[in-house]
Amino acid sequence: MKIRVGVLFGGKTTEHEVSIITAVQAMGFLNKDKYEVIPMYLTKDNEMYTGEPLKEMDVYKEPELLKRYCKNVVCYNKNGNLTLQNKNGLFKKTVAQVDIVIPAVHGYNMEDGNIQGMLETYGVPYTGSDIYGCTVGQDKVFQKQILQAEGIPVTKYIWFYDNEYYEDEEKILSKVKKIGYPVIVKPARQGSSIGIEIAKDEETLKSAIEEAIKYDDKILVEEVINNMTELNCSVLGSNSYMQTSSIEQVMGKDEILSFNDKYIGNGAKKGAKKMSGASKGMVCADRVIPADIPEKLANDIAETSKKAFRALGASGVVRIDYLYDKKSKKYYVNELNTIPGSLSFYLWTPLNKEYYELLDDMINIAVKRYKKKLKKTTIFESNILSNFDGTKGTKGMKGKLRQR
Numbered sequence: 001m002k003i004r005v006g007v008l009f010g011g012k013t014t015e016h017e018v019s020i021i022t023a024v025q026a027m028g029f030l031n032k033d034k035y036e037v038i039p040m041y042l043t044k045d046n047e048m049y050t051g052e053p054l055k056e057m058d059v060y061k062e063p064e065l066l067k068r069y070c071k072n073v074v075c076y077n078k079n080g081n082l083t084l085q086n087k088n089g090l091f092k093k094t095v096a097q098v099d100i101v102i103p104a105v106h107g108y109n110m111e112d113g114n115i116q117g118m119l120e121t122y123g124v125p126y127t128g129s130d131i132y133g134c135t136v137g138q139d140k141v142f143q144k145q146i147l148q149a150e151g152i153p154v155t156k157y158i159w160f161y162d163n164e165y166y167e168d169e170e171k172i173l174s175k176v177k178k179i180g181y182p183v184i185v186k187p188a189r190q191g192s193s194i195g196i197e198i199a200k201d202e203e204t205l206k207s208a209i210e211e212a213i214k215y216d217d218k219i220l221v222e223e224v225i226n227n228m229t230e231l232n233c234s235v236l237g238s239n240s241y242m243q244t245s246s247i248e249q250v251m252g253k254d255e256i257l258s259f260n261d262k263y264i265g266n267g268a269k270k271g272a273k274k275m276s277g278a279s280k281g282m283v284c285a286d287r288v289i290p291a292d293i294p295e296k297l298a299n300d301i302a303e304t305s306k307k308a309f310r311a312l313g314a315s316g317v318v319r320i321d322y323l324y325d326k327k328s329k330k331y332y333v334n335e336l337n338t339i340p341g342s343l344s345f346y347l348w349t350p351l352n353k354e355y356y357e358l359l360d361d362m363i364n365i366a367v368k369r370y371k372k373k374l375k376k377t378t379i380f381e382s383n384i385l386s387n388f389d390g391t392k393g394t395k396g397m398k399g400k401l402r403q404r
Helices: 016-029 057-061 063-069 114-122 131-138 140-149 162-167 169-179 202-213 259-264 277-284 295-311 341-347 355-374 390-403
Strands: 003-010 035-042 048-050 071-078 081-086 094-098 100-103 157-161 183-187 197-199 218-223 228-237 242-250 316-325 330-337
Touching: 003 016, 003 094, 016 035, 016 057, 016 341, 016 355, 035 094, 057 063, 071 094, 071 114, 100 114, 100 355, 114 131, 131 140, 140 218, 140 295, 140 330, 157 162, 157 169, 162 169, 162 202, 162 218, 169 202, 169 218, 183 202, 197 202, 202 218, 228 295, 228 341, 228 355, 242 295, 242 341, 295 316, 295 330, 316 341, 316 355, 341 355
Parallel strands: 003 035, 003 100
Antiparallel strands: 035 048, 048 071, 071 081, 081 094, 157 218, 183 197, 183 218, 228 242, 228 316, 316 330
């Protein structure tokens, strides 16, 4: 009997389309001899649809096709299984049941623990990091604070909320000045380089902050590393075992690796032979794999990646991005992505781990974590309310309320 794998994607996020690309790739590479693949697509209004057409990119170009050929469903737990049921119609028919979920979601509202919390409530195993790892993974400020505490190198930075900026702009500008221009301004909880700008002076800083505030109320400002090259490394595993991928050197055309570089530009095609058009996703970015760096630096980054993976409570497959100063020979962790674009499969193929094998590994890790969690105590059999007389407390409160 095949394992029923639900691939969950889309949602109310600025990275909705990026999520579709990741999901279509994953659904195409899952081993059909082992798995029954069940699409679980969330529209931008968080309406869920399922159906075979969702495995192809063309259906997303014409939304009416989706409504015509796919089924609008809701989720619930039925006898321990995650069940997809018809939302509309007189009869609430079961459309599909899911044994395990691969969240292929990206961005704020989706990758930040919200989806993982929903899946925990349904009681279904899922791949990737848990609620805590995803929350930390989405918040770049949380990441830096934890990494610093673990002695892992990060760039100089400050952070603030939008209301703090509007209440005392000069105070924020003064703090940024101490870092020194140029600086990078980011929405703290967005991804895919959305809302990120470089500021070279105070005027462009103000403009960059206003742009970032459009996407988040928590803002991060970091120093710019001179003579910088970007290096990325993927980690696969759990808190008990982890391995690292090949290291890539990213060659962005823009001043910073932008959304355009990652998903729109006509970059390198390596690792994308079975995909076409927009479905190439992160594979489109110009990159060198393996990175042309000294062996010692590669080893140091691999070890630091494992350390960061553990510190941030990650699981499954993640990508850790680095900034490397070629002049000072120092590297800094930029951020960890708990659900990286294209699930970073292209970083594993040079090590002879094909995409379908990576997905197998992710599913196996998720099942082991689920079984381990079942052994933990999460509820008590005793009922502390059995001898509690709540009426006495209520009477006392009524007297106090009357006095007011």
